[in-house]
Amino acid sequence: MQANLKYIVFVYFLPLFYFGGLIAQERDSLTPAQVEFKTPQMIPVSDTTELNFAENKIIELDTVSLDTIKPKKESFLTDNIVSTAKDYIRFDRTNGRAYLYNQGKIVYGDITIEAGLIILDNTKKEVYAFGIKDTSGTYTQKPVFTQGQNVVEPDSIRFNFETEKALVYNSRTDQGAFKVKGEVTKRQNDSVYYMQNVKFTTSEDVDNPEYYFYARKIKMVPDKKIVTGFVNMYIADVPTPLGLPFGYFPLTEERASGFIIPSFGDNNQRGYFLQNGGYYFNISDYFDLATLGSYYTNGSYDFRLESNYKVRYKFSGNFNFRYEKLLTSEPGFPDYAESSIYNITWSHSQDGNANPNSRFSASVNLGSSEYYQQTINQTNTGNFLNNTLNSSVSYNKTFQGEPEVNLTIAATHSQNSNTGDISMTLPTVQASMGRVYPFEPKTGSKSGIIENINFQYTVRGENNFDTNDSIFFKPEMFRDVESGIQHSIPINTNFKLFNYFSVSAGTSFEENWVFKTYERSYDETAQEVVIDTVNGFESYRTYNFSTSIGTTIYGIFNFGKDKKIQAIRHTVRPSLSYSTNPAFDQYYDSYVIPASTGIEEEVVEYSKFQGTLYGAPSNSYSSSIGFSVTNDFEAKIKSKDTLAEEPETRKLLSNLSFSSSYDLAADTLALSPIQVRGTLPLFKEKVNINFSAALDPYALDNSNSRIDEWNINNGGSLFRLTNGNVSFGYSFSSDDFSKDKSKDDKKGEDSDTFRQGGRTDDLFGKGMNYDGTFEDEEEKPDDEEVDNENYNYKIPWDLTLSYTMTYANAARQNEISSHSLMFSGNVDLSPRWSVGASSGFDLKDKGFTYTQLRFQRDLESWRMSFNWTPFGTRESWYFFIGIKASVLSDVKYDKNRERDRSL
Template sequence: MQPNLKYILFIYFLPVFFFGSLWAQERDSITPLDRELKTPQRIPYNDSIEVNFTENDLVELDTVKLDTVKQKKESFLTDNVTSTAKDYIRFDRKNGRAYLYNQGKIVYGDITIEAGLIILDNNKKEVYAFGIQDTSGTYTQRPVFTQGQNVVEPDSIRFNFETEKALVYNSRTDQGAFKVKGEVTKRQNDSVYYMKNVKFTTSEDVDDPEYYFYARKIKMVPDKKIVTGFVNMYIADVPTPLGLPFGYFPLTEDRASGFIVPSFGDNNQRGYFLQNGGYYFAVNDYFDLATLGSYYTNGSYDFRVQSNYKLRYQFSGAFNFRYEKLLNSEPGFPDFSERTVYNVTWTHSQDANANPNSRFSASVNLGSSQYYQQTINQTNTGNFLNNTMNSSVTYNKTFQGEPQVNLTVGATHTQNSNTGDINMTLPTVNASMSRIYPFEPKSGTKKGAIQNINFQYSVRGENRFRTNDSVFFQPEMFREAVSGIQHTIPINTNFKVFDYFSVSAGTSFQENWVFKTFERSYDENRQEEVIDTVRGFDAYRTYNFNTSVGTTIYGIFDFGKDKKIQAIRHTVRPSVSYTINPAFDEFYDTYLIPGTSGLEDEIVEYSRFQGSLYGAPGNRYSSSIGFSVTNDFEAKVRSKDTLAEEPEKRKLLSNLSFSSSYDLAADTLAMAPVQVRGTLPIIPSKLDINFNAALDPYALDNNNRRIDEWNINNGGSLFRLTRGNVSFGYSFSDKDFATGGDKNTDKVENDTFRQGGRTDDLFGKGMNYDGTFEDEEEEEKTVENDTERYNYKIPWDLRLSYTMTYNNLNRQNEISSHSLMFSGNVELSPRWSVGASSGYDIKNQGFTFTQLRFQRDLESWRLSFNWTPFGTRESWYFFIGIKASVLSDIKYDKNRERDRNL
């Protein structure tokens, strides 16, 4: 169907003349050969079609020997032409025809024609390509024309190589995402085809599609566009009222700019709306941009800008900005209110191979504190449960050498969505030098305390802002900024004692520079403390000393190899540490609060560094002894596999630790509460129960305050349980019960995760604008037969999360939180899937956020329904549309938003 086709036809016309002298007489019929005739038949290059050839002339000729007085037209052959056929290749000189039968194939350059029967008619100067009937009478081996990536599969082809026009009957071709089938196709020129009675669809089966567009006449430019007259949409061969007087369908497989059709719905507080409509800009292969907006009839609106970019082997990222103007009710009504919320997210990651010595990364999520609770257009549903928003932008640079220097420049942001408090550093600069061993030997390993002495140097500078959402990036935010630089030099060493004890010792020196201090005094008239800000450079220095001794002890309890539990191993890791923190009284001053009504004067001690970036140095001397014991219990269990030679190893209890400290310099309450932590393995690598608790040895007085008296001496137990927590998370699926099942648990980064949420669907699954759920696999599921869905291999998955917290710090004796969260998905059939996310608050006796999900794969279409049946976020969303991106605007989606009072 391309210009070179006429050359192919002419090439096969040539043998009618070239080989005519090889037959004494022409046979009317030819008996098929028993062997396949697949040896390529070579056509010689020539400069004139008037030259006759004999059998000995079937070689490549020198064009110089064929020169004549009259200059002939230059040959249009630029490549070898080969042909094969399974049964025979026949040349009929009497009728001026050539035949290729059964799997006939012509190859010329990048052009290939395959058909059951190919006929070249010299008299009519036409070529025909047909399929053939097999022994059962089925029409097979339809013609296939291929040039490059363009493939046409008709029932038959008729081509005239003089007029260069062709008629193609029942052609089938793939054009971009479309499959096109035309009853009659006329080739007008190199790149334009006119077709009659045409079906085009994105369905896999163009002969029996689930849906198609029908047009009586179309104009097609391959790989560019389809332009139609009146076009009507058919579903299951039934015409629908959906029709257009004309249609335009792009065929390019590249991204293209275009409009995004909005969805519609209604809200009791804001009226009817059009949501997520806009325009998509396909800027280039590395960068795109989408602008989206929504409008409500009461005047509310939102605006969104979204962009993705990627440069292979260098970096990739995404940017999203959303602004919303929210009006509740109508102006003039008593319940009318107005609010503005916004949100900015940005992720950027650099390829690890782009630059081994420097790296830039960003993860930004900032905006209004109540954005996730108040937004009217949120797809990542689970994020509304987040209480914090975090951001980080960093640049790392490594300077190779001895010693190596690492430099980090960055900015951080933490925002509490409940209180609106914001902590931000802009910028933060860190520089550190690698560890240096000044006394290490020139060769061999380091031994002893002297050779293991090492030190480092690091410097950190910050400019920190502590503010609130209401004044974010306002002038008062910058006036309250605090800055400082901290220098740290740690010196450490480690060595062995008695071959079994590991000893480490070290000291650390810090120097802190600040540029703002605070003087405090007492105003007797106003009877309040007065704080004066003193701007200017100031500094203080601190140091401490620490040492620790630890070892590892193993104990084995052997029960015999004939027992199910053959042995239990107990590993104990005790550790004792000692820390000295001097008192830096020289950095402290006092002021007097005069006594009134007979009360004594009060002396208040303060440091001018209180409220500075790194706080005030300690003014209390401490000499603390710390201890900790960590236990691990493992068992050797006889394997269930009778052929196994070694027993299985199973963990019984992991990281059971007890830790506390005693301050030798403290006057009262010298002992710290005992911290207990541990992990109880239930199912290896699947279910671990984590627990922790705090045990206080001191008693409480009648006002529930700690007193310097042991609890056991006050009529109680040895320790008071002041806090406890038990939690576990469990995730399993049908693959865990299948032999050799895929147990890949790699995290998928989605929009919910980028904005601080979870990667799984425990808090609900986000909805994309094309009707898919986040993390949904787009690969097609192949169904070999109808009974496959009933073979007891129903895919499913389930996630559980349980937590319970107990508080008894001041004799509350209460369970402060107790909940169970769960989510799961089930494929009822290869094309039906349902899912749910919910939880139950055991303490408050009620269900937490609940989401129900339904999805149906309609082959070329997708149907999905997302429903939050109750609660403050009660809503639903319905979508049905075509999967193919080129027809993504052909959809129906409707949602009912929740009603909220701002």
Template sequence: MTSLLHAQEIGNNSIPVESQKDSVAPAVSPEQITQDLQVTDTIKQDSVKKPQFITDVVDYSAKDYMRLSPKENKIYLYNEAKIVYGDMTIEAGLIVIDNNKNEFFAYGIEDSLGEYIQKPIFTQANRKVEPDSLRFNFDTERALVYNSRTQEADFNVKGMVTKRENDSVYFMKNVRFTTSQDVDNPEYFFYARKIKFVPEKKIVTGLVNMYIADVPTPLGLPFGYFPLTDEETSGFIIPSFGDSQYGYNLQNGGYYFAISDYVDLLALGSYYTNGSYTLEFSSNYANRYKYRGNARVRFEKLFTSERGFPDFAERSSYNIQWSHSQDPKASPNSRFSASVNLGSSEYYAESINQANTGNYLNNELNSSVSYSKTFPGEPQVNLSLAARHSQNTRTNSVNLSLPTLQLSMSRIYPLAPATGSKKGFIENINLQYNLRAENQINTADSLFLTPQMFDDARLGAQHSIPLNTNFKLFKYLSVSTGTSYEETWVSRTFERSYDPVLDDVVIDTIKGFDSYRTYNFNTSLGTTLYGRKTFGKDKKIQAIRHVMRPSVSYNINPGFDRFYDQYIQESEDENGEIIEELVDYSRFDGTLYGAPGRNFSSSLGFSLSNTIEAKVRSKDSTAIEPEKITLLNNFSIGTSYNLAGDSLRLSPISLRGSIPVIKNKLDINFGGNLDIYALDNNNRRIDKLNIENGGSLFRLTAGTVNFGYSFSNKDFEGVEEEETDDMDNETYRNGGRPDDLFGTGMGEDGRLFDEDPFEGDEEENENGWYNYNIPWDVRVAYAMNYTNSARQNTVSAHSLMFNGNIEIAPKWKIGASTGYDLVNSGVTPTQLRFQRDLDSWLMSFSWVPFGPRKSWNFLIRIKASVLSDIKYEKRRDRDRTL
């Protein structure tokens, strides 16, 4: 940190300089001046030698002249004068050295127009002071300056009179301090009668008042304390005042704990006059080149109406977030990471401190805490241990995996040669080993974090050993074949029986270890075909290439009847007679990995992937090679035929692909399912071709089309977009979209826009005009889903969403997020936002004009973080019903 002190010597402290009769100043060297002073002082006034306080050599110079006045025992340095004393350097238009008092005086000088120029510049170590005038004593190292200007941390300080005690303490009188860049004409400032200023540490003031545009306000304090250290400092967070449906309130007040250089803690709370309150604890931690992360816990207790009234309601909700990432270089063979977002299902819908529409529209909360370890060697072993959580906020269901253990061993080629490449069927034989074990819990939101949630926990493990090989057939055909063995362990099974008294199936839980083993066989045959059509190098489209990758596979899955049992179930027919029916079941039904397949299957699969590319003449006239573009990307067709099935043997034909429209910017993705079988009167598939039933050859049972397109002014200026870290986006970390199609959440500092993408460019050209660069960006997303599996013939989802931002003028930014639902004929969640950079202040306005989350928020505050609590906020919260 550097301090800038500006001062002007006024009043009775000014030193008059007598005019000299000589029109030309004598040119004298510093050595000659020193020698003349020693010769002139021939009478010793005191026989006792006094101590010498000047401890270093004083070097001085000037551009116009250096004049010695033996009578006054003073030295006058004029025009670009300079003094170097130890680690101090003084530069000014005029410097007067008084050898009797061991002092110097520094002033500016007037130019031909009467302007005060060459103001003094005082530099010591890394501190720079620029006063109007300066008086400094070599013995005491004290100074007096007037109208001083000091820059420290985010503050610019201007004082009428400043007394420098030493290089670490200043006393100032009639002081203005502000975070505005222009200290002489600030947008606002605080006025104090007296202050104590300790550079890089603090400002302590007496009575202080706030002025806005030179107009005094009633805002004032009997004293003030402003820390200036670069280090984080503990302190109170001033709450904001307001009123809402919960009554008058104090929001987000608390205390910040600067625990160490590696970790901090922020404790915030809000209180409402109807008794509602919120608590929040957040912490950031980091260790450079090792790890970084943050954690946050929020709790809310909300009341509606008053106790005893019929509309009284109360609700408690909470939310826990934790994000941890490890530097890859910290430990190459192990990694720990965490991304946690869990809590009450209704938190994002009802929270009074959460204004992020994207979080509100997200129906899924997901968490993962994982540790992975790699054991190098041959074979390599990978170990992973993770705890996972998923929660549906609509159904209030919670799924947990506490924990999941995965162990895998890399491929082993036992018959491969010691040197050289592997060839043929035998040498390519390889095997692996995989283990997956987990403890899975399915519970409800109301039972989460209670002992009851563990009652129905399912524990199991699955071992897998695949054995494969591959080889070439007829040079162009790639063949792969193999088998897989699986063994499944469970901690409990379920026996079923029929109870005629209860007339229901009774399920008995059998605790204890049990297992079953399965295996299967598979083989596939594939190749790659190329087709090319050349039109000539003088054509715009010079050539087209078609790449096809057909593949045929065959799979056998044996039936495992031995793991199935039967029980007799009784029922009555229309005549009231008892009918006994045998029901097949497996004791492994309901276990973690389910029961093994009972039915034998022998299926033949087919897939075809297509890519169409073209070579076109480059738009760049200097380019030598043509440009390659993709016309159709990975258009795939796939289906399967069950040879062992007795009906409906052919599976629906799946179509998937994408059409690139603008390279790396816009791809239209599409997909669909085609079924050859017809439907009966109950809309169920029957073993009859649809064309035989009076329909077309295929029935389109499902279809989807979607695309997303984003562009900005940088696309037209040839500027590459900067990559951003999506994990910095709170909505994305919570499972939502990384873009702002559902609106932007206002940050803790009140910002609605990122700063970097909106920094305008104003360059002056040769004619003196300005070229204004107007930053803007637009993102459009389209999605359509069609469903016709049971003659619905409906478009289940059809929407168009839009998000745009523009800087209409320097420091003026506006944005909007909206969309239209074509199925329900309504506007999707909409947000309008506005932000104004007022130099020292920031003003933002966010508005949701309609819908269930209709609300607005206005904020104006000082931008500097040291004064961020000085703000005015007004909001209209959305209506809530607990």
């Protein structure tokens, strides 16, 4: 519609003159020709061609001499015309018309017109394009006008190439996300159209939409805007009271700044509220910013900033800041309370190709420990079960050369949300030199104990803060900083012994620098230990030695190729190690606690390095022998595929290990408990059951303390089971039973819940987005066709299970300390109905854990969702219905309500 149609019309009259010199018999009726004009007809363009179809008119020349200077004719035709029609192309010289019938098509440059019937009328200076009726009487081959990316599909077109105005009847066109249908369209010029009785919608079917906006008159500027007079909304052809005296609808598909409409609801403690409303700033192609807030009628409010940024091939990330001022009840009431909570998250990743020698990354999640527990914002649903907040910001630089040097500058943060304790390093600077082989040969590979000798050097300096979030980043926090520098030089070698045993040996030297130490003494008056902080540089040095030997043994048990289980292979990896650590008594002092009534005098040894950054060196000599055995069992099973030449390999038991150690220098309790670990694969390795246990050979006395006596000699068994754990996680879906088993292993890693420390799956529930969708929801293509008849036989579903059981018996308590099963699932009950649930059951305390029920209905152009937490401290519900298209995302209704958490 944005083309100069007069050029097209003009070109159609060229053949009338071009064929005017031919003698032909005119036919009054439109009788189809015998020859189909399927071959494109090339119509040459001539600027000197004169058009005159009034055959009875006599042209007389004026006697006045013509100017010898011929006027320069303007040329507006710059390309050839290609025209085709399936049945015929007919020229009516008598009436000054040209006809193209059945699949008529004209192409001029980037302009294309297609219609069942195209008529050019030179007398009226107009062009008409219509559809035609097929044998069943159906109106088909409606006109289609295309120029560039703009496509208009009306029932008919009438254009006057003299006035350059056009009337289009029942036009249909796509403008951005909108589909526009108007009864009458008047083309004012190439960029402005006036339309009457117009429907515009984002529905796929513009002739039978689920909803539409109806306007009596509109002005449309393609790819820019629609401006209307009175407009109101229709749903299923039923008018609604939603109307405006005028309307403005942008047609651009690019991101644009705009308001975010809040949701509303009520809270028993804080009154009515508007939540998550604000303004979105489309700052540039690389950076955006959303400012959002909520307000409650009792005075509570929250404020948040959310930003995303990305520079292709360089870096990408997002930043969120959340602050909430929460008031409970009303001022003056006895239950009135006031609190402030905040949370900061930042995620930054660098493209691997940006700089191969340096890298900067960040993953930050810090703030008030009780933020996720106290926040009442619906978007934080999937995070309130988090127990820890972790952060890490690091910069790494590699200096090429021999040897290579790596420099790392980092800051870390770990916060327990239950206790509020925070451990933070700010900053940590570490430089390490690449491994050096001083005796390696100049050519060939290294072999033997000498050539494999290598050493490294690492220096690490850091400031460590152990604090609480109540004084986080306050002056009190910085007074208790622990600083230190550690130097480490490990020296190692490895070699083969008798071609079957792998031997490694090494020693390590460490030097630790600290800048304050702690002297201890006993105050007899106060009867307590006094700790004095001594500022100043101090250092201590430690070293150790260790060696190990191991091998791999294979055993195969064959049962015959005609058996279902043809063979079982047992792989054993035994390992024996020895380590020694000297006693560093020179770094220890002592103080005396005088004798008192009933208590003898006590001499207490201490080190002034206790409580420093790297702790105190050991003052006890140890000489330990460690042993471990790891077992793997695999089976070769006859394949069910009769054409398969090789049997299938399936794991029966993986990483079944037994490990312990014996301290040769210990006077008592020399043998450590035996640690047992393993993995049991089930269902073709789809489920891995992990188990672990600790077996203690020593007995307990009457006070449940370990004694230097074998448990079997104390009337018990050979070992005491002191603790055990069994757990497994299993995720499967309908895709596992279909031919297409492709899965996205990274699903969920881009969600806001995961960036805030949550899980990638939905075992803890799904967070809500501002548009009513659940996080990680996969948007179905609009053109996806679903076979409704067979849908019940292939319903998409997924299920995630997590089971854990912990047994404790270290002090004869003989109890299951924790026992729970968590599950989450989603089912598409129909092509447009989906339901989901996340919950769990505490098998020990007999109760359900956090439970979330999710319902969603795809209404084609609309989306409806309902999120319900039926019980617990987070009891609430959230309802949303709105248009899916982003251009009309503010046309929505959403409401949420939560219970009084103080009850």
